[in-house]
Amino acid sequence: MSADVRTSAASDEAVAALLLEWAPAQRWFAHKGVAAHVERIERTPLDEGGVAQLVALTVRSGEGEDAPRTVYSVPISVRPAPDEALAAALVGELPDVDGARAWVYDGPHDPTWTRALLTLVASEEGAGSRSFGVHGTSADGGLPVPAGARTKVLGGEQSNTSIVVAADEGETPLIAKVFRVLSAGDNPDVVVQTALADAGCGRVPRPSGWVDGHWTDVSGERVAGHFVHLTEFLAGSEDAWRVATAAVAQGRDFSAEARELGRATAEVHAVLAAELATEEATPQRLAALADGLLERVEWATTAVPQLREVAGAARARVDAVRGVAHAPALQRVHGDYHLGQVLHSASRGWVLLDFEGEPLRPLSERSLPDLALRDVAGMLRSFDYAASTVPDPGDWGPRAREAFLDGYAEVVGTDPRQGEQAVLLAALELDKALYEVVYEARNRPDWLRIPLDAVHRLLQSASADPS
Numbered sequence: 001m002s003a004d005v006r007t008s009a010a011s012d013e014a015v016a017a018l019l020l021e022w023a024p025a026q027r028w029f030a031h032k033g034v035a036a037h038v039e040r041i042e043r044t045p046l047d048e049g050g051v052a053q054l055v056a057l058t059v060r061s062g063e064g065e066d067a068p069r070t071v072y073s074v075p076i077s078v079r080p081a082p083d084e085a086l087a088a089a090l091v092g093e094l095p096d097v098d099g100a101r102a103w104v105y106d107g108p109h110d111p112t113w114t115r116a117l118l119t120l121v122a123s124e125e126g127a128g129s130r131s132f133g134v135h136g137t138s139a140d141g142g143l144p145v146p147a148g149a150r151t152k153v154l155g156g157e158q159s160n161t162s163i164v165v166a167a168d169e170g171e172t173p174l175i176a177k178v179f180r181v182l183s184a185g186d187n188p189d190v191v192v193q194t195a196l197a198d199a200g201c202g203r204v205p206r207p208s209g210w211v212d213g214h215w216t217d218v219s220g221e222r223v224a225g226h227f228v229h230l231t232e233f234l235a236g237s238e239d240a241w242r243v244a245t246a247a248v249a250q251g252r253d254f255s256a257e258a259r260e261l262g263r264a265t266a267e268v269h270a271v272l273a274a275e276l277a278t279e280e281a282t283p284q285r286l287a288a289l290a291d292g293l294l295e296r297v298e299w300a301t302t303a304v305p306q307l308r309e310v311a312g313a314a315r316a317r318v319d320a321v322r323g324v325a326h327a328p329a330l331q332r333v334h335g336d337y338h339l340g341q342v343l344h345s346a347s348r349g350w351v352l353l354d355f356e357g358e359p360l361r362p363l364s365e366r367s368l369p370d371l372a373l374r375d376v377a378g379m380l381r382s383f384d385y386a387a388s389t390v391p392d393p394g395d396w397g398p399r400a401r402e403a404f405l406d407g408y409a410e411v412v413g414t415d416p417r418q419g420e421q422a423v424l425l426a427a428l429e430l431d432k433a434l435y436e437v438v439y440e441a442r443n444r445p446d447w448l449r450i451p452l453d454a455v456h457r458l459l460q461s462a463s464a465d466p467s
Ligand SMILES: Nc1ncnc2c1ncn2[C@@H]1O[C@H](COP(=O)(O)OP(=O)(O)O)[C@@H](O)[C@H]1O
Pocket: 154, 157, 158, 159, 160, 161, 162, 175, 177, 205, 231, 232, 233, 234, 235, 237, 239, 340, 341, 343, 353, 354, 356
């Protein structure tokens, strides 16, 4: 196969058509069930031979200037002959161009592609052109890429794609997270996790490196951001959702683990406040926060009809934030904190993952300082979800919740259940439950009852007014 088959404009069109046909069956593709059109495709080879490639695919849903657009990162390999070993990862065959044939594969499953990716990071090389290009970086003092570079794509429900890099004796295994939606700006997963690790915090995986670069954004402008994040893989760890739901199913108390998790969360918050930007909680800043919470009430109550009857009460609950006289400073937070974002490692205890923030929020918003209590609220909601996986959880949920708050309060030195902090926490917990109602209505209607019941319960609970 000649190089021009891979790079000509004609083959760009063919690749775009092939990817659009294949993508709707992929977990990361958010344009499922809507009329999707490719507006732009940019491709860059990642290796000498041009087999490993990275595609920036701008997809538009619907017609017109205002139609929503997303830029997806799509790793592919383009081979001159089919490879039987990769049959399960075949995207499709490209039409002949001047008698040359080509087979396209899903890059993360192809060792040629993963080797090219790891080489970029290990040797800090770049690839691509002026409009679309990437560059690998090894984190300062970061973990080296294992020599064998044997890789495996992680299964399971995930909005991005993660590739585990196996290690030989004396090496540390890694995990490469390929961000699937490209957003301009530094990805908080890289920035926040690296800042924590650099400060010596052992509550996050150790860094190895990343791939960043530039592409043409939906607005047509050349922008920059992260494509891949490479960190330590905690082999043999178990995620907290599994640990917690196993405990509920066995009727086993989870208080000791929840208390430790509260302590771990507070430790991470303390390091984030010390290492990254903070902002004083002025009346203006709290008013802006209340406005944001009110917007979310409108968004959720409009999106899900079952919420309309509680709109007034929900507005009153979140608007109470405006009257808080003394709130803790705003700081960088996790942003989408729940049991699925925490691993339990035998040697390290609780380790926090995935600092990207809520996927439904714009990246620019997710990088702003926020109330640390937003993470506390997220985890409280998660205990309620875990308790709801069995028909009769008894007081499992409330006990886990109180133990988590006890652990958090022990480290922070103030109790989020007391005084004005309780007003903030109640507003943020309701806010998260409203978000979850919309998330479940869209993604898992069978789970909708959990956050919907929670919204009603939270609104019935004694007013969070501290007076
Ligand atoms: N460093 C790690 N060590 C072990 N497992 C990990 C690690 N990072 C992620 N995982 C596993 O991959 C899953 C998805 O990772 P996550 O960063 O949350 O991706 P996404 O943003 O796509 O949801 C986690 O729930 C966990 O099971």
